[in-house]
Amino acid sequence: MAQAKSCELSLAAQTTDELLHGLEKLRQSWKENPAGVPKGLACSESKSGQFVLVAAESAFITLPGACVIKGIGAIELLGEPAFEDGDHSKTLVLKATPEGWQFSVKFMRPVVRERNAKQST
Template identity: 75%
Template sequence: MNHAKSREVTLAAKITDELGAALETLRLAWKENPSTVPKGLSCSESREGQFVLVAAESAFVTLPGACVIKGIGAIELLGDEPAFDAGAKSKSLLLKATPEGWRFSVKFVPPIVRERNLK
């Protein structure tokens, strides 16, 4: 029985100045004292030295046209397609600071569809 492993989908999103400031504040707080990062969020640095924030499923909610990270702010999603499949599990939101700006993606495990006893 084969089923798909986790998937990562890049989101078309627009960042506000307020969200940018909140992310920068979080990055600086994390650098000084990693224990100040709110529950459900984890921070790290990529090999290239870029700040990476991962929000667990408990720390964000996806609404039509937006994604809200608890304690940080909202990301406006461009387009009207859903970020992940209905019934997806183990969702996490990844935000990565790149030289071109912030890159947003969502990682999830798609639902397993079993086709049993089909004739």
């Protein structure tokens, strides 16, 4: 049986001052005490030294037009939702780049199986 692959989609998003302040505070806290990162969040640094934050599904809430990362702030989503009902194992990925913050979401599509479907006559 083939393994389902995760999808990653970039999000068209706008940051808020609250979010930028929360991200900077988390980054400083993580540098001082990596074990002190709140549950559901994982911080790391890319090979090029860029800060990366991964928020598990338990650490963020998706609302119409926004994602709210608990204890950090809100991301205003522009355009249509990136995922549909039934998608699961969602994680929100935030990367600090020289051009600014990049936002994406990773998720799994539901597995649809058609087994021995009998046609009615």
